[in-house]
Amino acid sequence: MRGKALQLNPNVIKRNERVDLIFKWVAILSTILAISVLAALLIDVLSDGAGRLSWKFLTSFPSRRPARAGILSAIVGTFVIMGLTAAVSIPVGVAAAIYLEEYARKNWFTRLVELNIANLASVPSIIYGLLGLGVFVRAMDLERSILSGALTLALLILPIIIISSREALKAVPFSIREASYSLGATRWQTTKNAVLPAAMPGIMTGTILALSRAIGETAPLITIGALTYIAFLPTSPISVDGTFPFIHLSFEWLKDPFTVLPIQIFNWVSRPQKAFLVNAAAAIIVLLAITLLLNAAAVYIRYRFRRTWK
């Protein structure tokens, strides 16, 4: 029971409104600051490098003469390394997420594993470089090869893939699993036919974002000793000749040395000549374009397959 109507204190309301206004402007200014820094970076890079971009720049090997240098080996290296990184880390990461989410009993051991994965996701990337150097380059004697580089980057993004895949699996409501079981599905059939398809957009989004992080990584690859000057392409995986069965598959390319865009950029910006800085700016535009494309794909998938669970 209340004796009199609630008294509104005009001073309090006024103060609340003032705080609200101040906060709004702080937020707007922070956003403007962040965007303008990004815009300044972009404009700087574009004005430096856009003029240097040409088909010839994209299809030439690096050279001592800046005007003749290009990024062919770096682009090819980036795509090959990324492809191999994805081929290794996606199956392993998704399988680990499925095990942890759908099969493992929730006990102290799985919690320990979870905790460790979360920690691994925040380990600085150069540590992964040292690990790759010790394990792949030295102990397994894979040398400074494409395989070493891809395995190192795969380790680097594995925790991110596991964590985001688990989130995607968690977001699938239990009622979907129940529906599957009630129709006579086994656990694996339920995982494969009901849970995974429902979680796929989320898994893909997380995976693409992880790859777009790996694509810009320089430190771990330099640590394992990736070369900065590569004037040839990896061995072709397919060769055709006159002997049966005429088309031959080869995995020699796994052992080839490589370079990638960020390493090429790193190499050029550390040169004294101004012309190499222009080359670096042009290469940065290409790297940014690839990264933005990947991110756009992730956003598109998330938007396209957004579904509302009821």
Added chain:
Amino acid sequence: MTSPHAIEIENLNVWYGEKHVLKDISLKIPPNRVTALIGPSGCGKSTLIRCLNRMNDFIRDFRHTGRILFQGEDIYGPKADPIEIRRRIGMVFQRPNPFPKSIYENVVYGLRLIGVRDQETLDTIVEESLKKAALWDQVKDRLDASALSLSGGEQQRLCIARTIAVNPEVVLFDEPCSALDPIATAKVEELIVSLKEEYTVIIVTHNMQQAARISDLTAFLYMGELVEYDQTEKIFTNPSVKLTEDYITGRFG
């Protein structure tokens, strides 16, 4: 082995951890009839119906004693295969839970599990099941559309079509209409009644009128105990236990 009953529950006790939620339930469910389970919230209706197709297996601290005979075999017996049991005893849930796939893929889901590949067989069963579920006319031109594009009532009928597509012997319904509006409810009720020609139907409902309208037998559960089980007409006109009368006349619960 033939038995006059589709399912016989003998002295079933269920615990969740230390909590005793079903107490010594014995119940014989006849084939080709609609049997309704009623009772106040939390009395154990869902627990009981989920025991019948072993959907409680996924709850970690679930424990039971007693037997549930399905065609003379204990479904919790050492030889029983829960996968096989769930194929023969289908279930429709409280909230429609279609897979985020096409309407067609939803209906054939159970068939694909058992390796039915023949396109013609699949097409025939899809048409038959959707017709039985009174959904065929609405969706026959858009079988490839996402099941999530259907309304709630249509989704529930799709779930029913999906359940009967694998040709079970028993269909369990756990409050199938509680998320539906009156018109969709009427359609699903009509459908449930038509199902008893071919299937044994067991339905949990909170809606007294619904139980009276569609069931042949009614079991009244209260705090984990079976209070009364009889012909629906008898339960709703002349119950032999005072508690039942109090419940169906709305004096509590």
